[in-house]
Amino acid sequence: MAQEAAIHLSGVTKRYPGVVANRDVELKVMPGEVHAVVGENGAGKSTLMKIIYGMVQPDSGTIEVDGRAVHFRSPREAIEAGIGMVHQHFMLADNFSVLENVILGSEPKSGVRIDFDTAATQITDLGKRYGLPLDPGEKVERLSVGERQRVEIIKVLYRGARILILDEPTAVLVPQEVSELFDSIRDLKRQGVTIIFISHKLDEVLEIADTITVMRGGRTVGTTTPAQVDARELAEMMIGSELPSPETRESTVQDRVLLEVSGLSLANDVGRALLKDVSFKVHAGEIVGIAGIEGNGQAQLVDALIGLEENATGRIVLAGDDLVDNEARDRRAAGMGLIPEDRQRQGLLLPSPLWENAALGHQYRRPFARGIWMDRREGRRQTEEIVRRFRVKTPTVDVPATALSGGNQQKLVVGREITAEPLVLIAAQPTRGIDVGAQAAVWEELKRARAAGLGILLLSADLEELIGLSDTIHVLFKGEFVARLDPAQVTPEDLGTYMTGAAKQVAV
Template identity: 45%
Template sequence: MEYVIEMLNIRKEFPGIVANDHITLQVQKGEIHALLGENGAGKSTLMNVLFGLYQPDQGEIRVRGKSVNITSPNIANDLGIGMVHQHFMLVDTFTAAENIIIGKEPKRYGMIDKKRAVRKVRELSETYGLEVDPEAKVSDMSVGMQQRVEILKTLYRGADILIFDEPTAVLTPQEIKELTQIMKNLVNEGKSIILITHKLKEIMETADKVTIIRKGKGIKTLDVKNTDKDELASLMVGRDVSFTTAKKAADPQNEVLLISDLTVKDNRGIKAVKRLSLSVRAGEIVGIAGVDGNGQSELIEAITGLKKTHAGTIALNGKEIQNMPPRRITEAGVGHIPQDRHKHGLVLDFPIGENIVLQSYYKRPFSKYGLLNKKEIAQKAKQIIGEFDVRTPDEYTPARALSGGNQQKAIIGREVDRGPALLIAAQPTRGLDVGAIEFVHKRLIEQRDAGKAVLLLSFELDEILNVSDRIAVIFEGGIIAEVDPNETTEQELGLLMAGSKTKEAGKEANV
């Protein structure tokens, strides 16, 4: 059998951890081959070895049957291997075309031939159905459009083997559908794709083959048509995984959060939240469902003090908290699992132990007379690392060295440990595998059952339906409907999210 890529018995070790323990991966020409594993299983490390960002300690790489030594991304590019990174490598102030040609600029009379570059980008866009305006600035593009620029960058360099690293982690459902079609178009044009993911639904819909990695070891390679989500989940995690979270009926008590006629402006001064009213009671999880960009981020930032309000009130246990400094809001009893763990959840270069006390380092027992008590900090960090199954060599490991799932567990542990009256969970499972998702959902329900109020913001409809006790639908900055998750469907919710004003309108549209 002919393979375009063979990674044979690859071993890659870092201080204190074996990331890849003699893994073998074989990819055929013209297939989408998924690489599936938990957060921190070693998927990205293996692909960074293939792309020349890391050097393997042992093993052999063959490209189209020939043994190669890939010591840098430039050599990978020369071999026809391109990588679309999870965190895009683009210059915001440049146009799409300028980003795509960086380092490989077409020249004329010793000058960059911009017209030729734009023409070439247009041709590539049309060939692969990528629809990108070559002259648009990256800073003005949606996340999905920026990703297309990244794909075009690899194609412009002649890649016929493309590595996609968690490509749907930051995309909307519509953008995910479009990306799936793009990948199929690429394969139809003779490309081969390695898809790093932990989303089982995407594998079932997109991939031809799947190789499962668990704790750095290659477990199995399967034909996707001969498997199902349950088998993949148990192979990935090493145990049976439940896709629905068991919970008893909610018993809501007193009102903890009351938002009345709230208006919040976005960074451009445009009203993003418009006269929004919402309440969350102790002992319930209220989910906010909506298409990204309908005011969700501004709402959460206003509640947590990260953005000033324009009008209206936000009350916590009867006391108004709008426009208070974030620390005072935190101390009033608000816990916040932020949408972007890197920007707002962690100081990536700090040890994970120090990140765990970020909300309370200035209080006893963690400090006294302005001096940190390192022993108490380490003790608290060890406790939360143990309770929340944060997989790290120790509490002194920098936060950036942990996988996304373990970073998220540390944030959740930090926020839950403080026992806030209101826990805001914004996209709490973004980028997490099924095992970690199951863990997070259980913790949110535990908070509810302990009498806390939980406000859940998620773009994953199955998460909203699975975890919420009540669903508020947000559209163009306002709550346009409230529904019971037991009495609605994904289709009805989708219609409401698109602007159907009432539940009845949703039902009529279903007929």
């Protein structure tokens, strides 16, 4: 008798106003396998996982778990059926211990008391069995990103999950942590746990998965195994055409220094150093990459450069003028541009029309302003120009920014910064959370601007992007530059070693 599938979806369709997020999705996950679901952003992976986890109800189609038809109305019902999900963004209370986080919401009781001792033993046992070592008493705020992820996995296992959904689990990890995660996944598999692994990183998928289902445009376009395909073929299944790459090898670096930062330091209110003596140069036509695990001072570096940190000390010399005491608007006027790492938080006015969004950061000068007034006609015209040149998909420049997809929002942000012709552009996570097509477009524009003499400071968590685009890479660790590397010779593993602080160059 053929083995019953752990999860079997058939003909699942989910429509949202104006878009079909999932269409006739077929997915068959066998018990005890690692099943990867790959696809570019917007291909429908997230919606599919939300359907399996009961967060979203499909419009049509059937879902079977262990051969029985189910209709989850909430994640609670999915959890009861043995399905657990580890979200890409961790949902942990930082000031709670590992133990408290794990049992939160399903506390073991003895009478009215919470039975911490039993829970601690269980957590330690789970950790041993699945190769996820953790100290139950440790506060989560003291854990590394990889350890936090372990807490999330333990949390799900503690609730009795036998089917584990991991949503982009490697997005936040450095290479060393990724290999630790993969060891854990193999342990989990040996213990009979079924794993659904969501990713768009193909080499990882090929390494860890037993079976791969590819999604494109809301449909499942095929199922294969790592033995049958290579990364190239998989990528072509994913995007339906050839894969773009960030590669730029011909150097356009000029002798002219546009931005020279020296001795840049910043401390927080209680005197802890957030940036320590950071120094670097950006030449015309050069892309300077900053590598580092999130939270090592990238955000502070950007804020200090753009003028949002009043307490920064040191020198920030842009085209000969020291701007360290100038505020943000003066720095913009002097030729500094910014693609913020979180476009919705720092880069957009979501309810406002596109043309007002295109003005953001440039609202004080032509073509968006004339004298003390906004120039609505010229502003619209400029925005139409940006929309055309950067292929922002929108009906008009009067729709609110919130109506655009993430990729199109990002193209607008990139477009408005590049068309403003700054001397130096600070690009923080310029392709985060956008689809392959938009990513390629952003890379193309950055390369073109670089060739035209723009100096770019690139901060990215995507190491391939960083290595592919940069002319020089600095590694930021705990607010300090610990290494300066040549992207032509460095591997992601080397970068990871510096990023975790495991190594440090003596002379940077």
